[in-house]
Amino acid sequence: MQELRKDPIVGRWVIIAPERLTRPQNVSDADELSTTSFDPFLEGHEDATTPEIMAYRNSGEANEPGWRVRVIPNKFPAVTVEGQLDKRGVGIYDMMNGIGAHEVIVECPHREQNMSRLSVENIREVFWVYHDRLVDLKRDTRLVHGLIFKNKGARAGASLDHSHSQLIVSPIVPITIQEELDGAEKFYKYRGRSIFSDMIQQELATGERIVMETEHFVVMCPYASRFPFETWIVPRQQASHFETATQAVVEDLGTVMKSILTKMELGLDDPPYNYVLHTAPFSSPNLPHFRWHIELFPRLSRVAGFEWGSGFYINTVPPEEAAQFLRGTELTFT
């Protein structure tokens, strides 16, 4: 059984999931993913995956061809749906059972590696699926937060090349999200304003770290970027929970993601990347101080060293230069 364990010093929850050891051994050692091996995510290979949770379909029944975007349980889940939380102390430590949902969003029926090469309509549907899954899983009162992320490319942690993202809904709030909630609340209490609103206002005023703007979004390289070409996609309007996004916002987000991912593919030589959707916990009301957003990290350097253990980052590309470069990268798909 998986366990959630809390670090007693900083309060960080960690998943201890020995079951995942049964994953294919070569997952973490390949530099490039095979594009010719059997693809379990391909349309027609539905019987090679766990039974689907949902799909947007043109035709067919569940687990048959005819889908456009498909959601399945992760075959090697970090958390599992069945059971009780059974929160308990182990001496001075806090733990609970690893209850939750770990799902895979297969983003397209054909074998495509990079979300950037999906159609805008396809990308919009991926974000609609995120939305729908969060709305659905929110009803499970054992669960507190939904973390949606993508590992693209072997060097960003992916084990299959077919474009997909993942969702881990768990009974805890990941520490990075918690720290953002705490920091943003402190700012709000002190100044009576949202730090996200202040940040966007200043970024738009100077423009030097802006990559692009649309009706609903500001795309920028943050002032204190940890990584070269780190990019944030932030909605203009206040909203703490992604699952409350309106249709106009989700549609616009599809356009924005297509654009920025295409810019990175063209400008940075199709890099591996991760993105993480930062959204408020299910259990919190609409928060005036926190804003959902997406943090996108191209993985341009293969290695990381002491930054892992210290949280002290050295970034060799100033965000002003990164933004200027990405602004200047022409889009060919429009």
Place this chain on the structure above:
Amino acid sequence: MQELRKDPIVGRWVIIAPERLTRPQNVSDADELSTTSFDPFLEGHEDATTPEIMAYRNSGEANEPGWRVRVIPNKFPAVTVEGQLDKRGVGIYDMMNGIGAHEVIVECPHREQNMSRLSVENIREVFWVYHDRLVDLKRDTRLVHGLIFKNKGARAGASLDHSHSQLIVSPIVPITIQEELDGAEKFYKYRGRSIFSDMIQQELATGERIVMETEHFVVMCPYASRFPFETWIVPRQQASHFETATQAVVEDLGTVMKSILTKMELGLDDPPYNYVLHTAPFSSPNLPHFRWHIELFPRLSRVAGFEWGSGFYINTVPPEEAAQFLRGTELTFT
């Protein structure tokens, strides 16, 4: 000029150091470090490095052969010694100049890749050098904290194979250290005890996560380990600042590091690894709630994915199993 910039949401300081781009281009792309290329850290090659800051010597003058452990400025520094902090606001953001010291500790005069293969006496001297550098740099009132770390192996971020570690002394406290200070202080205020003391007491009582014990240290895989075989080296006696360690403690630490690094070399097939020395800021008095310690991470999996952006770790090796394995790995050097 390098800059230190603060993330306005979570308060994390980041170094923006474009000068480091002049580092050899292949640094981050090699999987293995060359063991036959020119070694600037080798005894006799002193003129290939920046002029030394200090050395423990058997003979010779500065920048001549005859040294045992040698400290030089990093050739591609993330921060620089000269200049003023010039702390200022940039609209809503906080920044200061990238003032500080970035030094390299060359751990031995001969070409050896792994600290585990240095003699115990040699390792002790490396830790004495850490001690001496912190004591010296502490006198610079512009500087607030000293971060000492090691990247061993290309996949852990090293760019040269000759065993070395690094020191970054800067005018800010790295966020991971700050979070530990905050968490430990909260625990102390609430319970009147040190979390480090409680943790060690419980670990010694159950023994299941203990790797080894000596007169002055407890070596354990922490309850909420983020990574497989994550290992902490914690002193038994309360001390917040490493630079206050007594001779007996530093000598014992040499033995402990030789042992645990040898266990990892033998048991885990000579893995790349990082360690980070966590110590309290120069500017704080002796703290009853925080204890200096070393966090050691073998890098068994080549990649990391969304964990980077979310702080949500999935660990496939329970610390109890990791500790049992490391306990059982026989040492051959004694």
